[in-house]
Amino acid sequence: MSKSIPIRLTLISFFFVLAMVLFLPSTPISKDLPSFWRNNVPKINLGLDLQGGMHLVLQVDTEKAVANHTQRLASSISSLLIEKKAAITSVKASGVSDISIAYTGTDTKDIEKLMDSNYQIFKKTRGAGSEIIYTLIDGEIERIKEWSVSQALETIRNRIDKFGVAEPHIQRQGINEIIVQLPGLKDTERAIALIGKTAVLEFKLVDETGDVKKAAEENITPEGDELLYQRGTDKETGIVKQTPYLLKKQTLITGDSLTDARVAIDSQFNEPYVSITFDSEGARQFEKITAESVGKRLAIILDGNVYSAPNIQERIGGGRAMITGRFTHEEASDLAIVLRAGALPAPVNIIQNVTVGPSLGQDSIEAGVKACIIGGILVLLFMMFYYKFAGVIADFAVVLNISMLLGAMAWFNATLTLPGIAGIILTIGMGVDSNVLIFERIKEELRLGKTPRSAVDAGYDRAWWTVIDSHVTTLITAAVLFQFGSGPIKGFAVSLSLGILINLFTALVGTKVIFDMMHQRRRVERVSI
Amino acid sequence: MDIWGETRIDFVGKRNYAFLLSGMLAILGLIAAVLIPMGRANLGVDFAGGVSIQLKFEKPVAIDEARKLMESGGFKDSELQEFKADSKLLIRLKKPEGDVRKISEGIINVFTNGFPDNKFIIDSTEEVGPTIGKRLQKDALWAVSISLLGILTYVAWRFEFVFGVAAVIATFHDVLAVLGIFYVSGKEINLLIITALLTLAGYSLTDTVVVFDRIRENLRKRTKETLAQLINRSINEVLRRTIVTSTTVLLVLAALLAAGGEVIHDFSLALFIGVIVGTYSSIFVASPVVLLWKKK
Numbered sequence A: 001m002s003k004s005i006p007i008r009l010t011l012i013s014f015f016f017v018l019a020m021v022l023f024l025p026s027t028p029i030s031k032d033l034p035s036f037w038r039n040n041v042p043k044i045n046l047g048l049d050l051q052g053g054m055h056l057v058l059q060v061d062t063e064k065a066v067a068n069h070t071q072r073l074a075s076s077i078s079s080l081l082i083e084k085k086a087a088i089t090s091v092k093a094s095g096v097s098d099i100s101i102a103y104t105g106t107d108t109k110d111i112e113k114l115m116d117s118n119y120q121i122f123k124k125t126r127g128a129g130s131e132i133i134y135t136l137i138d139g140e141i142e143r144i145k146e147w148s149v150s151q152a153l154e155t156i157r158n159r160i161d162k163f164g165v166a167e168p169h170i171q172r173q174g175i176n177e178i179i180v181q182l183p184g185l186k187d188t189e190r191a192i193a194l195i196g197k198t199a200v201l202e203f204k205l206v207d208e209t210g211d212v213k214k215a216a217e218e219n220i221t222p223e224g225d226e227l228l229y230q231r232g233t234d235k236e237t238g239i240v241k242q243t244p245y246l247l248k249k250q251t252l253i254t255g256d257s258l259t260d261a262r263v264a265i266d267s268q269f270n271e272p273y274v275s276i277t278f279d280s281e282g283a284r285q286f287e288k289i290t291a292e293s294v295g296k297r298l299a300i301i302l303d304g305n306v307y308s309a310p311n312i313q314e315r316i317g318g319g320r321a322m323i324t325g326r327f328t329h330e331e332a333s334d335l336a337i338v339l340r341a342g343a344l345p346a347p348v349n350i351i352q353n354v355t356v357g358p359s360l361g362q363d364s365i366e367a368g369v370k371a372c373i374i375g376g377i378l379v380l381l382f383m384m385f386y387y388k389f390a391g392v393i394a395d396f397a398v399v400l401n402i403s404m405l406l407g408a409m410a411w412f413n414a415t416l417t418l419p420g421i422a423g424i425i426l427t428i429g430m431g432v433d434s435n436v437l438i439f440e441r442i443k444e445e446l447r448l449g450k451t452p453r454s455a456v457d458a459g460y461d462r463a464w465w466t467v468i469d470s471h472v473t474t475l476i477t478a479a480v481l482f483q484f485g486s487g488p489i490k491g492f493a494v495s496l497s498l499g500i501l502i503n504l505f506t507a508l509v510g511t512k513v514i515f516d517m518m519h520q521r522r523r524v525e526r527v528s529i
Numbered sequence B: 001m002d003i004w005g006e007t008r009i010d011f012v013g014k015r016n017y018a019f020l021l022s023g024m025l026a027i028l029g030l031i032a033a034v035l036i037p038m039g040r041a042n043l044g045v046d047f048a049g050g051v052s053i054q055l056k057f058e059k060p061v062a063i064d065e066a067r068k069l070m071e072s073g074g075f076k077d078s079e080l081q082e083f084k085a086d087s088k089l090l091i092r093l094k095k096p097e098g099d100v101r102k103i104s105e106g107i108i109n110v111f112t113n114g115f116p117d118n119k120f121i122i123d124s125t126e127e128v129g130p131t132i133g134k135r136l137q138k139d140a141l142w143a144v145s146i147s148l149l150g151i152l153t154y155v156a157w158r159f160e161f162v163f164g165v166a167a168v169i170a171t172f173h174d175v176l177a178v179l180g181i182f183y184v185s186g187k188e189i190n191l192l193i194i195t196a197l198l199t200l201a202g203y204s205l206t207d208t209v210v211v212f213d214r215i216r217e218n219l220r221k222r223t224k225e226t227l228a229q230l231i232n233r234s235i236n237e238v239l240r241r242t243i244v245t246s247t248t249v250l251l252v253l254a255a256l257l258a259a260g261g262e263v264i265h266d267f268s269l270a271l272f273i274g275v276i277v278g279t280y281s282s283i284f285v286a287s288p289v290v291l292l293w294k295k296k
Helices: A002-026 A028-032 A037-041 A063-081 A109-119 A138-163 A188-196 A211-220 A282-291 A329-341 A358-411 A418-447 A452-484 A489-521 B012-035 B063-072 B100-114 B128-157 B161-184 B191-220 B227-259 B262-295
Strands: A053-060 A088-094 A098-101 A122-128 A131-136 A171-172 A177-183 A201-205 A225-233 A240-248 A258-266 A271-278 A298-302 A303-308 A320-323 A348-356 B051-057 B079-083 B088-094 B120-130
Touching: A002 A037, A002 A358, A002 A489, A037 B120, A053 A138, A053 A188, A063 A088, A063 A098, A063 A109, A063 A138, A109 A122, A109 B012, A131 A138, A131 A271, A138 A171, A138 A201, A138 A329, A177 B100, A177 B128, A188 A329, A188 A348, A188 B191, A201 A240, A201 A329, A201 A489, A211 A225, A211 A240, A225 A303, A240 A298, A240 A303, A258 A329, A271 A329, A329 B088, A348 A358, A348 B128, A348 B161, A358 A418, A358 A489, A358 B051, A358 B079, A358 B227, A358 B262, A418 A452, A418 A489, A418 B191, A418 B227, A489 B012, A489 B191, B012 B161, B012 B227, B051 B100, B063 B079, B063 B088, B063 B100, B063 B161, B088 B100, B088 B227, B100 B120, B120 B128, B128 B161, B161 B191, B161 B262, B191 B262
Parallel strands: none
Antiparallel strands: A053 A177, A053 A348, A088 A098, A098 A131, A122 A131, A171 A177, A201 A298, A225 A240, A258 A271, A271 A320, A298 A303, A348 B120, B051 B088, B051 B120, B079 B088
């Protein structure tokens, strides 16, 4: 047994040094460390509750994604059937996943044949009067929903990358939710606006002949038209003004054909605007549209709001256009970001938003660290008072435990949260328990009249399984917490379970070696316990 | 150091008093466990859905004025709480109708306009939609059930089935007791409190397992004692450890309570009460259950 003392001592010192090497770069003294050390070691992350920031849970409206998709399919089915000269009057999307095909003749065989060979994702569900209803098959609906969430995730990640937040955390949760964590973020309103924008960009012609006033007041729009508004805030008075526009329903070109969007400054008015560039197909279309509509106004619409409706002066080649609208520089650059990152396949709703201000975060760190120090000192003193020299050994184990815990947290790049600090403090309290179990056993053995040396050995042997059992049960709850918890609670589970695992080592190996060393050096008459 | 000598307290002899007390605590907890999902409790915003905003003002705010301001702004059912020391105000509005984002913007506007010469910063905001709250409630229930099942399996495997059942009864008792106490005292039930309950389940079990370990060890020695005497002796033998450990854990939790800050105050309080209840239950609930079962 005693032969292994050097091995155990080496192991303990190795772990302690490793822990320090890992932990120190996460502390405020990090800046005084050599840069190769500072830069090559993983760091403990601070949770949002400790550094401030925003935690969002977004829900992707997958129903809407399916509806949008069905809408698009309806128009391509329409053009296919017309092209093949099928006897139809209209193809419309209805409900979420239905399209209804209205036909003129009596025979629907042609239509059915075309649908079967080209659109196997649809099945005929019913036919009534002069309409056939096709419905998307379930597998296809699932696929669209799945795609819309992963696409939304990708788009949001793109937008946040371009927005520039350090260490954002974006991940999918469950079926249709996305978690976005932005640590240290200050301008939360702006971030929400940026993330939440669906960013569907459309170009539509203004109906110059229609009566806008009548449409806006009496809610009657001419056939094939729609009424949309331009919202503008007067910068001096702060009053929101809504200007109605009567637009042709048909979308001429969408944001899908964009390759780039960037902020530029209008040299004449010194106002920022967004300059967009179309891909080659988009450029060709845009040139055609502008050539056919010189003298008319072309409305630029984002998420159903009219941004501007400039007059087309001449055919515009080269695939460039500009979006103006009395933007501030921030507004313009956010608009450019969402246009560059692309549109969300469906709207997202914010179902949870937790924002912690940086000052509260700072307060929390200070309170947590203070509580940690007070709690630690109380325990160390209590153990010394109650167990004398053995208490000092237990204190050594506690110090070893905490430093190794912090090192392990850095190693795993774990996130330290306020409940996590509570977990560390609790680990101190529970870590002491293994030593108490062992010490009380040793005392019992001493009372039975054993020599100090055999009492210590017997104490460790007999307490062994009790220590294991008591640790495993706590570990079970910690594992459950880790599995189900989110954010701060997960942080608590991480520090608690790491602390417990490390404690097994420090309590069973760390303290024993000191007793063994004492007994090896000289014959110990009594144990100070 | 030994503060007291060997003890010979007749713990199991007092089991009827203990069962009475534990029964009351457990029933209280059960009532709470039924009423909480029905929404008849002070549920946190994370469970109930709603808005919670904490503002830090430059100068202290009279809470009556703030309340009047909220009412005139159309936020009638809001709860206000002040932290006088640093002129903070916590505003909560649960289960509101409509978009939670708009509501929190509205509340912030009310204070910007209502106290024009007392500037504030937003310390934290929490906006939770109604559906997610329901789901979090369900998740929490699952977590508690899974962890109790895990514990039952482990203890039943390491000991005997009886011990596993007794441990789970004691653990259930502790979780219910703290839940009941929190419910009666009107404390907010939120995710952090559920975390505290799960943690205390782990702690209380540790305590129970230590006692059981000793009972098992003594059972193997086949002494001539009755089971009741053996259980009593076992509890007495580990009593010192039980008290020392609970004292250290309580010391740390006291530090958390006193200096940990407002965010984890109730969390620490739940753990503090839980450690006391957990220590009590390993002696007065878990062991007597083993006795009752084995006697049959």
